[in-house]
Amino acid sequence: MFGNIVDFLSRGENIAFFICALLAIGGAIFMLSFTKVVHMVVAVALTFISLAGLYIVLEAEFVAVVQILIYAGAISILMIFGIMMTKHTKEEEEEPKRPWHNGLLFVGAAGLFGIIFYAIQKSQLPSGEYPSMQDNTMEIGKLLFSNHVIPFELMSVLLTVAFIGAIIVAKREED
Template sequence: MIDNIANTLTDGPSLVFFAFALLAIGGAIFMISFDRVVHMAVAAAFTFLSLAGLYVLLQAEFLAFVQILIYTGAISILMIFGIMMTRHQDGDQGPRNRLQSVLAFVGAAGLFGILFWVIQRTDFNSQPFEPVEDNTKEIGKLLFTEQVIPFELVSLLLTAAFIGAIVLAKREGD
């Protein structure tokens, strides 16, 4: 098991993967740890950029571009505009419960340990991967042939969520 870890850590792409993975995990932890909403939005954008780097390592350039364009750009800017246009009360942040923090850390460490153990024990199929010429074309083919029903269901779900948000916003305004 230790030899497997040593071999993995000496490989260049694996080191870059671990760097992006740690940056993504760190950004996510900072996002849930910060008290100010603007700092949370910046940490979320940092996590989105790290995930785009992971997509580039997986040779999914289209997904990396979409990740940067939609999540890092549009969603982060939308969150910041939402923060700027609403009122926030400073203070009234009660002290954190120490027992809750300790239990959260123990739970996270336990989950990490279980995941590490399972990944080390799993025998992954090492079939040769043959990347396609044009990722975007293949994604389009899959979306409009084999995955057309889930694609349409997601569009209906997003439309229903959009209409629901409008109805809720209209009720709050009245």
């Protein structure tokens, strides 16, 4: 069993996949655990960047760049809504501490990890090298700027209008 783990970790791309996967899962867990909006947004950003790292490991560079570009804009809009439209004047009310709750969460997460690890170890996966597409980013770019140029431009206008609208709504609430 541990021989399989050593074989798995012997390749650099597997280590990168493992690190990006842990960061993505950790960012998602932190986002659900934090109570301050800024901390939640940073955790979501960590998750999105880790997902872009996973796309790079899977040789989908275009999707990785789009992941960073699109969600960087989405996170900036989320920060504007979250920070400018929430009240920060009163102190946060603390929830009553439940120490057994965190223990049960840890036991549940460890059990789920164990089940998934066991299922992966017992599954029969096909072996061999799969040829990757040569220069998939160029082919996507050709399609995007020839056949789908109008939807592409409409999406850029939509994102710009959403960003400006978020600023206007936030400023109107402030006044």
